[in-house]
Amino acid sequence: MAVHALELIDIRCTFRAKDDHSQRYTAVADTTLRIADGEFVSVVGPTGCGKSTLLNVGAGLLEPSSGSVRVFGQPLSGINTRAGYMFQSEALLPWRSALDNVKVGLQYRGVPDAQAREQAEAWLARVGLAGFGDRYPHQLSGGMRKRTALAQVLALDPDIILMDEPFSALDIQTRQLMENEVLDLWAAKKKAVLFITHDLDEAIAMSDRVVVLSAGPATHPIGEFEIDLPRPRDVAEVRVHPRFVELHTQIWNVLRDEVLKGYAQQLKAVA
Known part of the structure; x- marks a missing residue:
């Protein structure tokens, strides 16, 4: 069995509330995520659901409350130098x-x-x-x-590339140019990529696999989709591919309710 480049196994991340240290907030619960060597995996979910928390766990910047991280089969201790x-x-x-x-x-x-x-x-x-x-x-x-x-x-x-919504602040034309450049560079060396994005189109256009997270608190994977679109891909052109439209519909059907839950929670927080 091939060794995965990065494994997040039964991860749980619980934090103390800023305004009341007796209260605890579970950002991520019971989450397992594996990325094979050379695989491009995107994680999508509602805003604030804990996507970046998982990335920080994989980078070794955040130690989970429970669970384990393995890098090419070895337990991660400290910063992920790979x-x-x-x-x-x-x-x-x-x-x-x-x-x-x-x-x-x-x-x-x-x-x-x-x-x-x-x-x-x-x-x-x-x-x-x-x-x-x-x-x-x-x-x-x-x-x-x-x-x-x-x-x-x-x-x-690096053997593993972690990307946290890197192009979200760019205009759409520049963003698509950057997405294509990343795909070209990735194709040349086929590193393992864990890509965090809130843009479902971006996730489908770039990835081998898309993982959908639930709304927080206690976010966890609720769907996983193989992206079987042919490569190489142009991120603008692939959006009109019939299979792209089909995949988008399938994933959005899973993601839609979680986005609405996340939006409702944000409104409640600021009310």
Whole structure:
């Protein structure tokens, strides 16, 4: 039996309430999620249901209240050093150029500066930013900053890529360009990807498998769908494929009630 790249097994995450430490809130309950080596898996669910919590558990940034995490068959202890994490918010250092931002992880790993520079320049070129290495984050467009962040993650050649709604702030045209670039880069090396998104179209267009989470509290998987659309894919063109429409209908039928529950809970919280 093949070893999975990442396994979250019977995960439960419980937190103390901010305003009353005697009260506890269970964000995630009884959740098992496995990603095979080379598999692209997206997780969708209502806003605030705990998607990012699961990603942080897989990254080793958050220790679950119960359950276990395994990385290529080995128990995870501390930070997942075999994973690269692309955050929803930009993690670029504003005082460093694009090139220096891509270099930073390599330098922390002890890669000699000349070699780190060469690798960083190569990755900037691969994400379409050749010649922009001397620009600072404030001199780059939103899409260019996302490309820099992507190069920063991929330069470390992680075996697992964790992505937390990385393109949600981009306009639709730039977003689709970035989605296609990610698919092209993924196809070249077939890393394991765990992709968090609230956009069902994005999840279907990019993934091998889509996992649907329930509304919180105590979110857990309530559906899992194999995405059998042919590859390679263009994320804009694939949306008109009859099978895409069929899959979207199937998944939305599972997701719809949970989105409405999540929306009702948000209204109650602010009332």
